[in-house]
Amino acid sequence: MTLHADPVAAESYNFAYLDEQTKRMIRRAILKAVAVPGYQVPFASREMPMPYGWGTGGVQVTAACLTPDDRLKVIDQGADDTTNAVSIRKFFQRTAGVAVTEATAEATVIQTRHRIPETPLTSGQILVYQVPIPEPLRFLEPRETETRKMHELEEYGLIHVKLYEDIARHGTIATSYAYPVKVEGRYVMDPSPIPKFDNPKLSGSPALQLFGAGREQRIYALPPFSHVVSLDFDDHPFEATKAPHDCDLCGADDSYLDEVITDDQGSRMFVCSDTDFCRTRQAEGQLGVLGAPVLKGGV
Amino acid sequence: MYVAVKGGERAIDNAHAWLAEERRGDLGVAELSVAQIREQLALAVNRVMAEGSLFDPDLAALAIKQARGDLIEAIFLIRAYRTTLPRLGASRPVDTAAMAVIRRISATFKDLPGGQVLGPTFDYTHRLLDFKLAAEGAVARAETAPALVAAVPHVMAMLDRDGLIAPEPAGDAVPDDLTRTPMELPASRALRLQAISRGDEGFILSMAYSTQRGYGRTHAFVGELRIGAVAVEMDIPALGFAVEIGEIEVTECETVNQFKGSKTEPAQFTRGYGLVFGQTERKAIAMSLVDRALRWEELGEDNSGAPAQDAEFVLMHADNVQATGFLEHIKLPHYVDFQSELELVRRLRADASASAEAAE
Numbered sequence: 001m002t003l004h005a006d007p008v009a010a011e012s013y014n015f016a017y018l019d020e021q022t023k024r025m026i027r028r029a030i031l032k033a034v035a036v037p038g039y040q041v042p043f044a045s046r047e048m049p050m051p052y053g054w055g056t057g058g059v060q061v062t063a064a065c066l067t068p069d070d071r072l073k074v075i076d077q078g079a080d081d082t083t084n085a086v087s088i089r090k091f092f093q094r095t096a097g098v099a100v101t102e103a104t105a106e107a108t109v110i111q112t113r114h115r116i117p118e119t120p121l122t123s124g125q126i127l128v129y130q131v132p133i134p135e136p137l138r139f140l141e142p143r144e145t146e147t148r149k150m151h152e153l154e155e156y157g158l159i160h161v162k163l164y165e166d167i168a169r170h171g172t173i174a175t176s177y178a179y180p181v182k183v184e185g186r187y188v189m190d191p192s193p194i195p196k197f198d199n200p201k202l203s204g205s206p207a208l209q210l211f212g213a214g215r216e217q218r219i220y221a222l223p224p225f226s227h228v229v230s231l232d233f234d235d236h237p238f239e240a241t242k243a244p245h246d247c248d249l250c251g252a253d254d255s256y257l258d259e260v261i262t263d264d265q266g267s268r269m270f271v272c273s274d275t276d277f278c279r280t281r282q283a284e285g286q287l288g289v290l291g292a293p294v295l296k297g298g299v
Numbered sequence: 300m301y302v303a304v305k306g307g308e309r310a311i312d313n314a315h316a317w318l319a320e321e322r323r324g325d326l327g328v329a330e331l332s333v334a335q336i337r338e339q340l341a342l343a344v345n346r347v348m349a350e351g352s353l354f355d356p357d358l359a360a361l362a363i364k365q366a367r368g369d370l371i372e373a374i375f376l377i378r379a380y381r382t383t384l385p386r387l388g389a390s391r392p393v394d395t396a397a398m399a400v401i402r403r404i405s406a407t408f409k410d411l412p413g414g415q416v417l418g419p420t421f422d423y424t425h426r427l428l429d430f431k432l433a434a435e436g437a438v439a440r441a442e443t444a445p446a447l448v449a450a451v452p453h454v455m456a457m458l459d460r461d462g463l464i465a466p467e468p469a470g471d472a473v474p475d476d477l478t479r480t481p482m483e484l485p486a487s488r489a490l491r492l493q494a495i496s497r498g499d500e501g502f503i504l505s506m507a508y509s510t511q512r513g514y515g516r517t518h519a520f521v522g523e524l525r526i527g528a529v530a531v532e533m534d535i536p537a538l539g540f541a542v543e544i545g546e547i548e549v550t551e552c553e554t555v556n557q558f559k560g561s562k563t564e565p566a567q568f569t570r571g572y573g574l575v576f577g578q579t580e581r582k583a584i585a586m587s588l589v590d591r592a593l594r595w596e597e598l599g600e601d602n603s604g605a606p607a608q609d610a611e612f613v614l615m616h617a618d619n620v621q622a623t624g625f626l627e628h629i630k631l632p633h634y635v636d637f638q639s640e641l642e643l644v645r646r647l648r649a650d651a652s653a654s655a656e657a658a659e
Contacts, residue, residue: 172646
C-alpha cells in the first residue's frame with residue numbers, strides 16, 4: 001500500500017492525531033499496565049473522531065505507541081478488509097503517515113478486534129486489542145465500585161460459581177468468546193471478545209499485548225511471555241474449540257473459521273477468519289476443497 | 300462461488316459521497332447557512348454546545364448542519380473537535396449573581412429584588428401550530444424595556460442569610476476536570492455536576508422526572524431560574540489580575556428542597572444545582588433535581604433504591620456520545636463471536652439429543 005499523507009490533516013493535527021500531552025498520559029497508563037499484568041489501569045480516555053465502542057481505546061493505545069518508522073496492520077474479525085479495519089487503518093495513514101501492511105509478520109504494531117492472528121507473533125511486535133467491556137466480572141456484578149474491590153481482594157469465587165453453574169446446567173462451560181483468563185496467578189482478565197480458540201495464544205507470547213477500552217477508560221497489558229491461564233476445573237479442562245472443518249479456500253485444519261452462507265438452501269462454506277493467513281497459504285499453493293487458483297494473491 | 304467481503308474502502312468512500320448528497324437534499328431548495336442555523340435554531344445550537352462541552356455557537360451550528368440535524372451526532376462532532384484543542388488554563392468561576400439576565404423567575408417568592416422577568420419563553424404560549432410561519436411572514440418587533448440596572452441577587456443568598464438553607468461555602472479547592480481525569484467512584488459533587496451538565500438531556504430529564512414521581516422524591520421548588528450572559532475571567536499571571544476574555548450565555552437553576560432533617564443534619568432547606576450553557580432551561584431544572592437526588596448520602600438521607608439516587612448508574616449512563624457509540628457498535632461485524640456461539644449452541648443441542656436418545 002502507498003502512503004496517503006493528507007496535507008490538511010497533517011497540518012492541523014499532531015502525529016498520530018493525539019497531542020503529546022495526551023500520549024504521555026496514555027504511555028504512563030501503559031507502563032503501569034505492563035508493570036502489573038492483567039490489572040485495569042484507569043486513564044483519561046479522550047473523545048476520538050470515531051464513536052465509542054468502535055475501537056477508540058485501541059486507537060488511543062496505538063496512537064501512543066506509534067513512531068514514524070512503524071508498520072501498522074489493522075484487523076477486525078481477523079480480516080484486513082472489514083470496513084472498520086479499513087477505516088482505522090486509513091485514519092492512521094492520514095494522521096501519522098505510517099507504512100501499513102496486511103502481512104502479520106511484517107507489522108510492528110497490529111491493532112485487532114476480536115482475533116489474534118494465526119501466524120505466531122514475534123519479539124518486538126505490539127498487538128493492540130480493542131476492548132468493549134474490560135471488566136471480566138461485569139456481567140456478574142454491574143457495579144464498578146464492587147468489581148474493583150473484588151479484584152483488590154482477589155475475590156474471584158463468583159466467576160468460578162458462574163462456570164460451575166454452566167456445567168451443572170449445560171454439561172459444559174457455556175462461554176465461547178471473551179473467555180476469562182488469570183494472568184500470572186493474580187488478576188482475572190477479560191481477553192476482549194476473541195473466540196476461546198485464541199486464548200492459548202495469549203500465554204507466553206513474545207509480543208507485547210496491550211488492551212485499550214476507550215469508553216470504559218481502562219488500559220491493561222500482558223508483557224511478553226506472560227503466563228496466562230484460561231479459567232477451568234480439573235474435571236472440565238479448558239478446550240479451545242473451532243468449527244470441525246478445514247478451510248474451504250486454503251485447506252488449513254488449524255485456523256479459526258468463519259461460516260459463510262452461500263445460498264438460501266442451507267449451503268455453507270468455512271473459510272479462515274484470518275485473511276492474511278489464508279491468502280498466504282493459497283499463494284503457497286495450498287488449496288482447500290473450493291479453493292481455486294484464480295484466488296491466488298487475493299482479490 | 301464465495302466472494303470475500305472485499306472492497307471495504309471503496310464502499311466507505313461511496314457511502315460517504317451519498318451521505319453528503321443526502322445531507323444537501325433537493326438542490327432546488329436553498330441551502331441552509333451556518334448563520335441561519337445559529338440564529339433560527341438557537342435552542343438546538345445551545346443543546347449541542349451544552350452536551351458538547353464547548354461554547355461556540357458557530358461551530359455548534361456547523362456541526363448541526365453537517366449532522367443533518369441529528370443533535371447527538373452534532374454533539375459528537377463538537378466533542379471530537381474539542382479534544383484536539385489545547386487546554387490553556389482554567390477561568391475564574393463565573394459570577395452568576397452578576398449575570399445580565401434575560402429571564403429570571405422564582406417559584407418560591409411572588410416578588411423579590413430584581414423582580415420576576417419572563418424573558419423569551421415558550422411558557423404560556425398556546426401550542427398551536429403557527430401556519431403563518433410556513434408563509435415566511437415577517438416578525439413584528441417586540442416591545443423593549445430599559446435594561447435592568449438594579450442588582451439581581453440570588454434567591455438562595457436571601458435564604459442563606461436567614462440560615463434557612465444548608466450553606467454551601469465557597470472553597471479554594473480546584474475541582475477535578477471530567478475531561479482530563481478518568482471518572483472514579485464515588486465521585487465528588489463537582490465531578491457529578493460536570494457529568495450531569497454535559498449528560499444527555501433526555502436521560503437527565505427522565506431521571507429528574509422519576510424523582511418527581513416518587514423514585515427518590517426530593518420535594519423540589521424552583522427557587523430561582525435565571526438565564527443570561529456572564530463574563531468569563533482569567534487570571535493572567537504576568538499581569539497579576541484577572542482579565543475578561545469573553546461572555547457566555549448560561550442557564551442556572553437552583554432548587555429549594557424540603558428537608559426534615561436527618562440523623563446528622565438539622566431541619567432546613569437544601570439545594571439542588573443546575574448550570575448549563577445557553578438557554579437550556581429544561582436541562583438546567585432537570586440537572587438540579589438529579590443533583591439533589593444524588594446528594595442523599597452526604598445529607599444522611601435514606602437510600603430508597605431509586606435509580607436517580609444511584610450515582611454510579613446515573614453517571615455511567617448519562618453521556619450520550621458514549622451511549623450511542625456503544626449501542627451502535629453492535630452493527631459492526633461480530634461474525635467471529637457469533638461463530639463461536641453457533642458452535643456452542645450446536646454442540647449443546649447435539650449433547651442434549653444424544654442424551655435424550657440414550658434415555659429412550
